Amino acid sequence: MEARQPVEIFMAVTKALFIRELNMRFTSGKAGLFWTFFKPFMQVLVFVLIKVVIFGRASDNIDYAAFLALNFTAFNMFKNIISASSGAFNANKGLFVYKQVKPIDTIIARIFVEIFISGIIIVIFVFIGIYFDFDLDVKSLPMVALAFISIILFAFSFGLLVAVGNKFYQSIGKVVNILLTFLMFGSAVFYAIEMVPVEIQEYLLLNPLTHFMEMLHGNYFYVLDDRFVDYRYMALWTLSFLFLGMILYRKLEERIISE
Amino acid sequence: MIRLKGVTKYYPTKSGRNYILKNVSFDMPSKCNIAILGRNGAGKSTLMRMLGYIEFPNSGEILSDYTFSWPLGLGGGFVGNMTGKANVKFVCRLYGKSKDEIKAIASYVKEFSELGKYFDMPIRTYSSGMRGRLSFGLSLAFDFDYMLIDETLSVGDTRFKKKSKEALMKKIEQSSVLLVSHDVKTVKEICDSGIILDQGKLNFHEDVSEAIEAYETINKQPASK
Numbered sequence: 001m002e003a004r005q006p007v008e009i010f011m012a013v014t015k016a017l018f019i020r021e022l023n024m025r026f027t028s029g030k031a032g033l034f035w036t037f038f039k040p041f042m043q044v045l046v047f048v049l050i051k052v053v054i055f056g057r058a059s060d061n062i063d064y065a066a067f068l069a070l071n072f073t074a075f076n077m078f079k080n081i082i083s084a085s086s087g088a089f090n091a092n093k094g095l096f097v098y099k100q101v102k103p104i105d106t107i108i109a110r111i112f113v114e115i116f117i118s119g120i121i122i123v124i125f126v127f128i129g130i131y132f133d134f135d136l137d138v139k140s141l142p143m144v145a146l147a148f149i150s151i152i153l154f155a156f157s158f159g160l161l162v163a164v165g166n167k168f169y170q171s172i173g174k175v176v177n178i179l180l181t182f183l184m185f186g187s188a189v190f191y192a193i194e195m196v197p198v199e200i201q202e203y204l205l206l207n208p209l210t211h212f213m214e215m216l217h218g219n220y221f222y223v224l225d226d227r228f229v230d231y232r233y234m235a236l237w238t239l240s241f242l243f244l245g246m247i248l249y250r251k252l253e254e255r256i257i258s259e
Numbered sequence: 260m261i262r263l264k265g266v267t268k269y270y271p272t273k274s275g276r277n278y279i280l281k282n283v284s285f286d287m288p289s290k291c292n293i294a295i296l297g298r299n300g301a302g303k304s305t306l307m308r309m310l311g312y313i314e315f316p317n318s319g320e321i322l323s324d325y326t327f328s329w330p331l332g333l334g335g336g337f338v339g340n341m342t343g344k345a346n347v348k349f350v351c352r353l354y355g356k357s358k359d360e361i362k363a364i365a366s367y368v369k370e371f372s373e374l375g376k377y378f379d380m381p382i383r384t385y386s387s388g389m390r391g392r393l394s395f396g397l398s399l400a401f402d403f404d405y406m407l408i409d410e411t412l413s414v415g416d417t418r419f420k421k422k423s424k425e426a427l428m429k430k431i432e433q434s435s436v437l438l439v440s441h442d443v444k445t446v447k448e449i450c451d452s453g454i455i456l457d458q459g460k461l462n463f464h465e466d467v468s469e470a471i472e473a474y475e476t477i478n479k480q481p482a483s484k
Contacts, residue, residue, distance in 0.1 A: 009355070015352060016353045020338070023345065097336040098313075101353065257315075258313060
């Protein structure tokens with residue numbers, strides 16, 4: 001058999017795993033699949049209703065439904081990438097008999113699946129937006145794309161760390177999952193930082209995810225901006241998670257394969 | 260050449276380390292079908308997994324520029340809730356096969372493994388024999404320098420055994436085999452040389468019948484400790 005380049009092998013493996021994961025997602029029960037695509041719409045609907053009930057219809061010239069759609073898509077993707085990563089090693093244990101499958105490939109494949117699903121959700125939202133004549137004008141599309149990419153990178157770093165952490169301590173994944181559910185309230189998902197009282201702004205800004213969300217909607221809506229975003233803070237969290245995750249992964253890779 | 264350089268492999272047990280290999284350096288001759296013999300728990304499968312790069316020595320290294328199959332055992336490496344066909348396609352993609360090649364391999368495996376309807380059923384509905392047949396059929400579709408075979412030849416009924424042995428004999432005209440088996444007859448038929456694993460030591464016998472003799476001597480001794 002002719003020798004393949006490492007990059008070729010990596011591409012082939014990631015593609016094979018991606019197709020496999022997608023296959024499993026779309027064949028293993030309709031309820032799960034339905035919920036995957038229905039959940040973001042529910043979230044948007046519920047929070048729009050809450051807002052209308054509490055604050056009435058009067059609005060501060062921001063399209064709240066679009067605001068929620070954007071933020072929930074990004075936040076869900078973040079959360080799903082992390083929970084998918086944390087279970088990736090165990091779910092794919094049997095595949096490590098093929099020596100070209102490295103544990104980290106299973107994480108990367110799962111991340112691509114989450115990105116793919118988020119992409120579908122975005123397309124659905126855009127179509128709904130067009131149909132109901134929402135204003136779909138974006139302040140800076142490249143910056144919004146960059147925000148999504150930053151979130152994916154942060155999620156990958158975080159997810160890798162959780163995945164290797166799981167090897168030390170079984171319940172880390174579960175703890176992180178619960179933490180992330182609470183994190184939704186403190187991450188500028190259904191509000192922008194400029195909408196909250198000044199006293200709690202600084203506490204919310206300690207949470208790195210807040211910065212990512214602020215970057216996202218600050219560059220999407222003309223009425224918002226990214227003045228609260230500390231890009232260095234974002235990079236610091238991402239890189240230190242990535243660094244720590246990679247070190248631990250390198251140490252544990254062989255153990256994960258042969259387990 | 261397959262070269263073991265100062266390889267040590269052990270498993271921790273409650274009463275200290277259980278050595279599979281203890282500082283073993285050894286060059287395996289090329290183009291040679293080798294049997295790996297030893298008692299239960301001597302580390303035959305571990306050695307095989309190390310050659311397949313899915314298990315790693317505690318120290319030392321294993322160097323080789325050959326391609327190895329995945330260890331062909333009873334049904335490892337398949338995903339239970341995917342169909343046999345989907346699993347075959349998955350492995351083909353891992354090895355970077357094109358669409359047409361995948362199609363050809365899938366139909367070959369279906370025919371060889373004689374799974375019929377089960378080929379499109381999830382693997383978890385298979386018996387272990389059926390898994391073994393699928394695994395073996397799939398491995399025949401690829402060209403490796405070395406096939407790592409862990410007792411798979413005892414899969415299926417007599418007729419299928421005969422068929423798979425014939426297929427294997429044809430296959431080893433181009434590739435070599437590393438075989439773990441307790442079946443002396445099979446070992447004699449397929450292998451040229453033999454490796455005996457015993458208490459952390461690796462003994463190579465160029466002639467397979469010598470290896471079998473040595474193996475039988477070890478087997479007669481009472482188990483140590």
